[in-house]
Amino acid sequence: MRPLLAFVDDESPAKRRKKTQAKAVPHRSLDYFFGKQSKKQEEDEAGAHRVKEPGANDYQGLTDEELARKLQQEWNQEDGEGAIDVDVKADLQPDNVGAAEQDQKQSERAQELLTPRVQDTDNPTKKDVLGLRSVADTEDEAALNIPFDQSPLEFDPAVYLPELRKHWLAADGDATYALLTRCFVLVNSTQSRIKIVDTLVNCLRTLIEGDPESLLPAVWLATNSLSPPYISLELGLGGSAISKALKKVCGLDGAGLKTLYDKYGDAGDVAFEAKKKQTFILRKPKPLSVKSVYKLLVKIANSKGPGSVEQKQKLVERLIQDARGAEESRYIVRTLCQHLRIGAVKTTMLIALSRAFLLSRPSGTDYPIKDRSALQKLKKEELGQVWLQAEEMVKGCFARRPNYNDLVPCLLEIGVCDELVLRCGLALHIPLRPMLGSITRDLGEMLTKLQGRDFGCEYKYDGQRAQVHCDEQGQVSIFSRHLEVMTDKYPDLVALVPEIRGDGVSSFILEGEVVAVDQSSGELKTFQTLTNRAKKGVDINSIQVDVCLFAFDLMYLNGQSLLDRSFRERRGLLRSMFIQKQHRFTWVESIDATSADSERVLEFFKSATESKCEGIMVKVLDNLPHTDPTTGFDTPAPATPIKSKTTKRATALLSTYEPDKRLDSWLKVKKDYSTSADTIDLIPVAGWHGQGRKAKWWSPILLACRGDPGSGSLQVVTKCISGFTDAFYKANKDKYDEDGPNTRKLKPSYVEYSGQQQPEVWFEPQEVWEMAFADITLSPTYTAAIGLVSEERGLSLRFPRFLK
Numbered sequence: 001m002r003p004l005l006a007f008v009d010d011e012s013p014a015k016r017r018k019k020t021q022a023k024a025v026p027h028r029s030l031d032y033f034f035g036k037q038s039k040k041q042e043e044d045e046a047g048a049h050r051v052k053e054p055g056a057n058d059y060q061g062l063t064d065e066e067l068a069r070k071l072q073q074e075w076n077q078e079d080g081e082g083a084i085d086v087d088v089k090a091d092l093q094p095d096n097v098g099a100a101e102q103d104q105k106q107s108e109r110a111q112e113l114l115t116p117r118v119q120d121t122d123n124p125t126k127k128d129v130l131g132l133r134s135v136a137d138t139e140d141e142a143a144l145n146i147p148f149d150q151s152p153l154e155f156d157p158a159v160y161l162p163e164l165r166k167h168w169l170a171a172d173g174d175a176t177y178a179l180l181t182r183c184f185v186l187v188n189s190t191q192s193r194i195k196i197v198d199t200l201v202n203c204l205r206t207l208i209e210g211d212p213e214s215l216l217p218a219v220w221l222a223t224n225s226l227s228p229p230y231i232s233l234e235l236g237l238g239g240s241a242i243s244k245a246l247k248k249v250c251g252l253d254g255a256g257l258k259t260l261y262d263k264y265g266d267a268g269d270v271a272f273e274a275k276k277k278q279t280f281i282l283r284k285p286k287p288l289s290v291k292s293v294y295k296l297l298v299k300i301a302n303s304k305g306p307g308s309v310e311q312k313q314k315l316v317e318r319l320i321q322d323a324r325g326a327e328e329s330r331y332i333v334r335t336l337c338q339h340l341r342i343g344a345v346k347t348t349m350l351i352a353l354s355r356a357f358l359l360s361r362p363s364g365t366d367y368p369i370k371d372r373s374a375l376q377k378l379k380k381e382e383l384g385q386v387w388l389q390a391e392e393m394v395k396g397c398f399a400r401r402p403n404y405n406d407l408v409p410c411l412l413e414i415g416v417c418d419e420l421v422l423r424c425g426l427a428l429h430i431p432l433r434p435m436l437g438s439i440t441r442d443l444g445e446m447l448t449k450l451q452g453r454d455f456g457c458e459y460k461y462d463g464q465r466a467q468v469h470c471d472e473q474g475q476v477s478i479f480s481r482h483l484e485v486m487t488d489k490y491p492d493l494v495a496l497v498p499e500i501r502g503d504g505v506s507s508f509i510l511e512g513e514v515v516a517v518d519q520s521s522g523e524l525k526t527f528q529t530l531t532n533r534a535k536k537g538v539d540i541n542s543i544q545v546d547v548c549l550f551a552f553d554l555m556y557l558n559g560q561s562l563l564d565r566s567f568r569e570r571r572g573l574l575r576s577m578f579i580q581k582q583h584r585f586t587w588v589e590s591i592d593a594t595s596a597d598s599e600r601v602l603e604f605f606k607s608a609t610e611s612k613c614e615g616i617m618v619k620v621l622d623n624l625p626h627t628d629p630t631t632g633f634d635t636p637a638p639a640t641p642i643k644s645k646t647t648k649r650a651t652a653l654l655s656t657y658e659p660d661k662r663l664d665s666w667l668k669v670k671k672d673y674s675t676s677a678d679t680i681d682l683i684p685v686a687g688w689h690g691q692g693r694k695a696k697w698w699s700p701i702l703l704a705c706r707g708d709p710g711s712g713s714l715q716v717v718t719k720c721i722s723g724f725t726d727a728f729y730k731a732n733k734d735k736y737d738e739d740g741p742n743t744r745k746l747k748p749s750y751v752e753y754s755g756q757q758q759p760e761v762w763f764e765p766q767e768v769w770e771m772a773f774a775d776i777t778l779s780p781t782y783t784a785a786i787g788l789v790s791e792e793r794g795l796s797l798r799f800p801r802f803l804k
Helices: 030-046 064-079 108-114 157-171 177-188 193-210 212-222 239-250 254-264 267-277 290-302 308-322 326-336 346-359 372-376 380-400 404-414 418-423 443-449 491-500 527-531 567-577 598-610 644-652 726-735
Strands: 436-439 455-460 464-470 476-480 508-516 547-557 585-587 590-593 615-620 662-670 679-689 698-706 714-720 761-763 769-772 775-779 794-798
Touching: 157 193, 177 193, 177 212, 177 290, 177 326, 193 212, 193 346, 212 290, 212 346, 212 404, 239 254, 239 267, 239 308, 239 326, 254 267, 267 326, 290 308, 290 326, 308 326, 346 380, 346 404, 380 404, 380 418, 404 418, 443 598, 443 662, 455 567, 455 598, 464 491, 476 491, 491 547, 491 585, 508 527, 527 775, 547 567, 590 598, 598 615, 679 714, 698 726, 714 794
Parallel strands: 436 662, 547 585
Antiparallel strands: 455 590, 455 615, 464 476, 464 508, 508 547, 615 662, 679 698, 679 761, 679 769, 698 714, 775 794
16 A cells, blocks of 8 residues: 545745846845944055045944944935835824823823833934934833733723823824734733633723724734635735845844744744844834734735735835834734734634623714623623623624624724624625534434434535525625635536526525536545636636535525524525526435434435445424424433433524534534544654644654555655644654654655655654544545556545544
């Protein structure tokens, strides 16, 4: 057997690009300043008899600061129009510049924390004076000490805003990026989920009350994104662009950068250390604002076409250069890498937004907010209910309309209230977040969970989940489960929509699985066949991979949301209002059953796996349990005893469509999760350093099986990052230490590996790991078993998971 790995292919290295003829702004370090001065002095001593050329600069006798001014003057003349000037404020002019300070009294604590240490020369109203400055002097002292990690019931933004606004004047009155950096630093310093949420809540409240226009860009930056998934806005930056910028801005060479990266393993940490070593700068940069950082990132993402690589490089360098202090540099670089590492995932941000708008509102609005002193008097359980009610409302709105550009402006206008649900409801051509199914170990566990309920079993096809939208004008949009646009990928499905709409159907949102099929026989093909189809720009006249859409749910029909209807109702409307087209559009294969029909369900599961499906989905049909005494709650459990807690949860199961929730009303039973599924024994042979939190461990790990009998070879079959605990990672790193006896730098001759990216360390084979996996698949990357199953492809494991 020869192995291979299909699903974790690394990106090939970027092609070397030719240098442009445009003259870039030169990077000059302090060595250049004093080196040029010394050189001039030597020339004067050695050749005093020479006549000085007209216009030559005489640096002799100048102080360091005077020299710096003269050099800057020369550079300005040399660079001319070469320097890039990024107007990051063109269409984001603030309305609150010069706003009156609301609170005249500050607590003694705030006075102590926020006492400014900026000298008169740093007054933003004065013209910047060129001179050598300590990097530490550029940091924003006002934002640096705000205790965002206090309880939101104790924290009062009004205490800190007067002093903050003075500092914001240097950024045209906008909230500075230093405020967000302070939040990131505090979040990164704790693993407490409560502290993380509290810190985000207080930072958001400060923006709500102090600079509401900066709230939306702050939310995007804190969630490490620029737009929702269905709006394509990617930075498109490679690691080389960021490395090049760090070398240029921080005065590092290649060896120095590599040393820092090998030590810290994170580009942001490298920038932090490099900035700390940059003791002096020529002038104090204008503070980065939250708005300007976001807009500059959008400009990078929108840079396309000829010259875009050079344009992006200049923008990246300018952004890193303007970062004030080491911490700002750390988080600017992490943002550029799209790896912020602060744990502000979508759920955390939505919780923080809901609580922030319960406690704060922008000036000029009058929607009701909670009184902090009153909340402090509530019991823990009562306070939890107040938070929970707001959280569920905000989460539900975002699940139906997953775009902060829609949600945040509504919150700023009306706060958390019932009207928010109406404003952020379902909309055509904006994907809702799909409902998810809970995983069960086997059919026995599934039958136990759904005891006393009617349910439908459906084939879980091995394809791509799709959400299809169609409006009254016939415009069609198709989205993936991750909300990415797939309309261009499936022009054949777009053309099919008019044929499947039944009488009386004007608009709809339905969901189904796109599967590669044989058009003549209807035979299902593998997911790998579907991946051979281009992702965009597919010509309908040159399609080589035919597909069928197996529909399983209907969420919107003729302007009405169906989310609150039972699954039985939604399924009935789907099958009665739409028209099947052989081998192109049909319903998922299904049966209806109860927990008493275990043998029938088992046969259906077997037929699904034999039909090249992943397993089955099991869905509760109605909101209430049936009352049939033969299969009711008094029926004894077939195998696993049912605890009272489980019974209570079963009675509460609903059959409504719950966007972005993983509930037991949808259960998936997959062949790789089944206790009867096969496992495979593999040998760890190599590894790479992980990213971010896992940078100090080996992750992913390369695994191999034994090759041809008698050859002694090991053939790589997959990389694995799943199933490992932190404790395992630590023990594994100790065992396979880079400088220990169990590793080597070069690949052993007996290991067969043809991947493009070489591991950072090779292991001495000495362990066997038991691995679970979803399937054995063909791969275009490796040559394992080539010629046995396919003449062109080898084999690999799909979704490997470490067991022991």
